[in-house]
Amino acid sequence: MAGFFPVLKIEDFVLRELENEDIEAISKIWGSTKVTEKTTQSPLTHDESIQMLYVIRSLWENDAGIRWGVEKCGGLIGTCGFHNLNRGARRGELGYELDYEYWGRGYMRKALQPVLDYGFNIMRFERVEVFLNVDNDRSDGLLKKLGFKLEGTLRDYALSPKGLMDQSCYSLLKRDWKEQSTQVSARQA
Numbered sequence: 001m002a003g004f005f006p007v008l009k010i011e012d013f014v015l016r017e018l019e020n021e022d023i024e025a026i027s028k029i030w031g032s033t034k035v036t037e038k039t040t041q042s043p044l045t046h047d048e049s050i051q052m053l054y055v056i057r058s059l060w061e062n063d064a065g066i067r068w069g070v071e072k073c074g075g076l077i078g079t080c081g082f083h084n085l086n087r088g089a090r091r092g093e094l095g096y097e098l099d100y101e102y103w104g105r106g107y108m109r110k111a112l113q114p115v116l117d118y119g120f121n122i123m124r125f126e127r128v129e130v131f132l133n134v135d136n137d138r139s140d141g142l143l144k145k146l147g148f149k150l151e152g153t154l155r156d157y158a159l160s161p162k163g164l165m166d167q168s169c170y171s172l173l174k175r176d177w178k179e180q181s182t183q184v185s186a187r188q189a
Contacts, residue, residue: 005017005060005066006066006118006122008068008114008115008118009114010110010111010113010114011110012072012073013070013071013072013107013110013111014071014072015068015069015070015071015080015111015114015115016068016069016071017057017060017068017069018053018056018057018067018068018069018076018079019069020053022053022069022076023046023049023050023053025075025076025077025099026049026052026053026069026076026079027044027045027046027049027050028099029077029078029079029097029098029099030043030044030048030049030052030097031043031044031045031046031049032099032100034100035097035098035099035100038132038133038135038136038138038139039097039132039133039136039160040133040158040159040160040165041160042160042161056079056081059081059083064083064085065081065082065083065084065085065092066081066082066118066123067079067080067081067082067083067095068080068081068111068115070098070107070108070111072102072107077098077099077101077102077107078096078097078098078099078102078107078108078111079096079097080094080095080096080097080108080111080112080115081094081095081096081115082094082095082115082119082123082125082128083095085123089126089127090124090125090126090127091125091126091127091128091129092119092123092125092128092129093128093129093130093131094112094115094116094119094128094129094130095130096108096111096112103138108142109142109145109146112142112146113146116128116146116172116177117177117181120174120177120178125174126173126174127171127172127173127174128148128171128172129169129170129171130143130148130169130170130171131154131157131158131167131168131169131170132167132168132170133158133160133165133166133167133168134153134165134166134167134168136168140168143170146172147172147176147177147180148170148171148172149170149171149172149176150168150169150170151169151170151171152168152169153166153167153168153169154166154167154168154169
């Protein structure tokens with residue numbers, strides 16, 4: 001993977017490589033208790049956000065995943081991408097977050113469509129997984145709209161600052177994504 005970082009575009013969104021200049025926007029997102037309250041992550045300080053930016057950028061450099069910055073109208077509003085890759089099983093885990101000021105507008109759903117296309121068509125995934133806290137209703141709704149299926153609850157699966165958390169496991173298979181994409185294209189024709 002390492003090399004030229006792919007830029008993805010859809011409507012008025014640009015998904016691009018995260019840069020050092022993005023740290024203020026990233027720090028605002030990752031430092032928000034509102035954004036992190038339904039995750040296993042504590043809000044990050046500015047310095048921790050800088051460290052996390054380097055970790056995320058190293059995913060691409062080390063062929064261990066990819067994380068895009070989600071830009072709308074020239075400003076960074078979130079990130080999304082793949083990590084915890086299992087190339088032998090042709091699967092990856094999807095992660096994302098969005099500045100709370102942009103919640104409820106369908107932005108992450110739009111941003112994830114080219115990301116999932118990239119995962120299935122370029123990275124050759126047969127399966128994409130998402131793990132989220134069972135009380136994360138907002139992400140639950142997003143994943144269902146994208147065609148993900150709930151596979152079950154993993155009890156005491158993830159450690160958070162609040163202790164062990166139950167997590168829901170969702171998956172989207174390549175064949176389901178293709179079928180869903182074909183149906184959307186047919187409706188638009």
